[in-house]
Amino acid sequence: MRLAILGAGPGGYVAAIKAAQLGAQVSVIEDTEVGGTCLNRGCIPTKTLLATTELLHKAKNIEEYGLEISGQIIPNLSKIMERKNKVVSIQVKGIRSLFKSWGINLIEGKGMILGPEKIEVKKKDGSTEIVGADKIIIATGSRPAQLPLFPFDGEHILSSDEALSIKSIPKSMIIIGAGVIGCEFAFIFSELGTDITILEIMPRAISLEDPEISEILERELKKKKIKLMTGIKITEVKGQHDGIHVYLEGGKEFVAEKLLVSVGRALNSDAIGLEAVGVQKGTKGEIVVNEKMETNIGSIYAIGDVTGRLLYAHVASTQGKIAAKNVMGGNEKMDYGVVPYAIFTSPEIAAVGLKENQAIEKGIKVKTGHFQFRAIGKAHVMGEITGFVKFVSDETSDRILGVHIIGPHASDLIHEAAVAIKSGLKTKDIADTIHSHPTLSEAMMEAAEDVHGEAIHVPKK
Amino acid sequence: MNPEDLKYHKEHTWAKVSGKKATIGITDYAQSALGDIVYIDLPELDSTVEVNSEIGEIESTKATSSIISPLSGKVIEVNEELTESPEIINEDPYGKGWIAILEIGDAFEMDDLMDASEYEKYVEEEKK
Numbered sequence: 212m213r214l215a216i217l218g219a220g221p222g223g224y225v226a227a228i229k230a231a232q233l234g235a236q237v238s239v240i241e242d243t244e245v246g247g248t249c250l251n252r253g254c255i256p257t258k259t260l261l262a263t264t265e266l267l268h269k270a271k272n273i274e275e276y277g278l279e280i281s282g283q284i285i286p287n288l289s290k291i292m293e294r295k296n297k298v299v300s301i302q303v304k305g306i307r308s309l310f311k312s313w314g315i316n317l318i319e320g321k322g323m324i325l326g327p328e329k330i331e332v333k334k335k336d337g338s339t340e341i342v343g344a345d346k347i348i349i350a351t352g353s354r355p356a357q358l359p360l361f362p363f364d365g366e367h368i369l370s371s372d373e374a375l376s377i378k379s380i381p382k383s384m385i386i387i388g389a390g391v392i393g394c395e396f397a398f399i400f401s402e403l404g405t406d407i408t409i410l411e412i413m414p415r416a417i418s419l420e421d422p423e424i425s426e427i428l429e430r431e432l433k434k435k436k437i438k439l440m441t442g443i444k445i446t447e448v449k450g451q452h453d454g455i456h457v458y459l460e461g462g463k464e465f466v467a468e469k470l471l472v473s474v475g476r477a478l479n480s481d482a483i484g485l486e487a488v489g490v491q492k493g494t495k496g497e498i499v500v501n502e503k504m505e506t507n508i509g510s511i512y513a514i515g516d517v518t519g520r521l522l523y524a525h526v527a528s529t530q531g532k533i534a535a536k537n538v539m540g541g542n543e544k545m546d547y548g549v550v551p552y553a554i555f556t557s558p559e560i561a562a563v564g565l566k567e568n569q570a571i572e573k574g575i576k577v578k579t580g581h582f583q584f585r586a587i588g589k590a591h592v593m594g595e596i597t598g599f600v601k602f603v604s605d606e607t608s609d610r611i612l613g614v615h616i617i618g619p620h621a622s623d624l625i626h627e628a629a630v631a632i633k634s635g636l637k638t639k640d641i642a643d644t645i646h647s648h649p650t651l652s653e654a655m656m657e658a659a660e661d662v663h664g665e666a667i668h669v670p671k672k
Numbered sequence: 673m674n675p676e677d678l679k680y681h682k683e684h685t686w687a688k689v690s691g692k693k694a695t696i697g698i699t700d701y702a703q704s705a706l707g708d709i710v711y712i713d714l715p716e717l718d719s720t721v722e723v724n725s726e727i728g729e730i731e732s733t734k735a736t737s738s739i740i741s742p743l744s745g746k747v748i749e750v751n752e753e754l755t756e757s758p759e760i761i762n763e764d765p766y767g768k769g770w771i772a773i774l775e776i777g778d779a780f781e782m783d784d785l786m787d788a789s790e791y792e793k794y795v796e797e798e799k800k
Binding site: 430434583670 | 733
């Protein structure tokens with residue numbers, strides 16, 4: 212089996228290794244760097260910056276922990292970026308060496324599908340290589356979406372890609388979009404000292420999440436003096452000598468040194484030759500695939516962001532493993548039912564399964580349980596008491612339908628719920644499981660107990 | 673301990689009316705039940721607030737709690753000092769820990785509030 216994979220992001224590189232493990236002869240075509248958006252322009256670099264700003268936040272409040280510091284704590288952006296680049300390059304090298312160990316052929320250049328079994332690669336040195344394959348997996352990913360009103364210029368109007376390589380800390384920044392990316396950047400830059408204003412069309416921040424979580428996050432933004440304007444409409448954006456001016460419907464005007472546009476992602480399904488071979492695309496430009504990750508063309512599969520389902524690295528990787536197995540004769544199907552995810556704001560947000568309103572819309576009678584982190588010892592030990600765990604359960608069967616967390620280490624805590632939901636467990640199963648003390652996981656147990664009004668660390672109602 | 677010149681709401685807020693203005697805050701019982709206050713979400717300046725409705729939120733190390741307005745009116749002043757030092761509410765709930773000043777409309781809303789001795793009895797009942 213000769214397999215060619217277009218794109219070496221978290222979808223493509225995982226598919227490559229899985230297929231190689233199963234005995235395929237694999238070529239991977241990548242025009243930037245292995246690891247894709249996730250590793251080079253997304254998850255990993257932003258979380259590295261966040262590690263710095265979280266430490267900075269603690270350092271600013273160091274006296275709370277009984278420590279004294281003589282002198283100032285000064286963020287040095289070039290050193291911060293240096294660390295970020297180092298973290299990224301370690302991971303890049305890791306993927307490259309995995310490729311080498313599995314005998315995967317990495318071809319660096321831009322790929323174009325010429326036929327159902329043929330890809331042309333324009334290499335960086337100007338030469339062209341034709342790659343023949345029995346099967347092709349498309350994993351070309353996505354990029355920051357651009358709006359006509361504010362085209363990226365890399366200088367004043369930035370995409371998230373460009374915000375990750377700025378050279379100095381801006382005095383002020385307007386962020387368009389209070390979604391995941393906008394909010395994550397808001398906390399990072401705000402901690403570095405940038406005056407942030409977020410403008411959002413929707414009525415609340417992270418509008419796809421549980422409204423109770425948005426409410427807490429909005430309050431945390433307020434605590435950090437990050438301004439948030441929701442339900443707005445932008446009429447004009449103008450660059451002037453004193454910065455970028457943003458005009459809103461109704462006459463309001465904002466000005467800042469930089470404008471960060473985070474209004475979603477555009478799918479990389481153009482200019483890769485799909486039309487020539489007749490690969491079917493949907494209305495958003497997504498490549499249409501079935502649950503086996505097959506496109507309408509027998510030899511061609513697609514995975515990751517370009518399939519337009521859930522734009523998460525871990526979904527891309529899962530799709531990648533499934534596609535690889537199916538390429539090698541398997542019959543694996545993708546299940547989107549239990550996909551945990553995390554948002555790395557301060558505090559973190561994480562969720563898995565159904566939201567309360569989604570469950571109600573499905574006609575399910577739900578019961579919820581809440582538990583605040585400030586009621587457990589470990590949160591106070593850490594000095595991070597904001598947030599809660601919310602369980603959404605089926606009232607009749609007691610099965611856990613969804614869990615939503617805002618609070619310290621939400622991104623780690625959520626996986627207990629993911630396992631529980633995937634295994635069809637009941638709220639009582641979590642409540643009756645001993646959770647070790649003193650840990651944040653006690654909040655999971657108590658929130659589960661609260662579904663039945665049985666939490667211990669909650670005053671009598 | 674609860675000042676005689678204030679009026680009290682069952683959601684543990686107080687109002688001190690002078691003419692068309694009312695200063696509002698949370699009661700001593702509320703602050704002690706909450707414990708160490710770490711953050712207050714103040715009502716918005718110039719906004720109109722309704723009696724019995726949430727006008728802000730208080731976070732303590734133990735709980736988060738809504739601030740329920742004892743009266744209707746327009747917020748003409750907020751105690752900005754609380755943003756930096758919310759613990760003032762614990763220290764002096766009826767004085768420096770005031771939350772906002774309202775320009776009030778309907779005087780009859782006052783009739784629904786309790787005086788100091790009524791509020792004390794009410795709190796005793798709540799504690800049971």
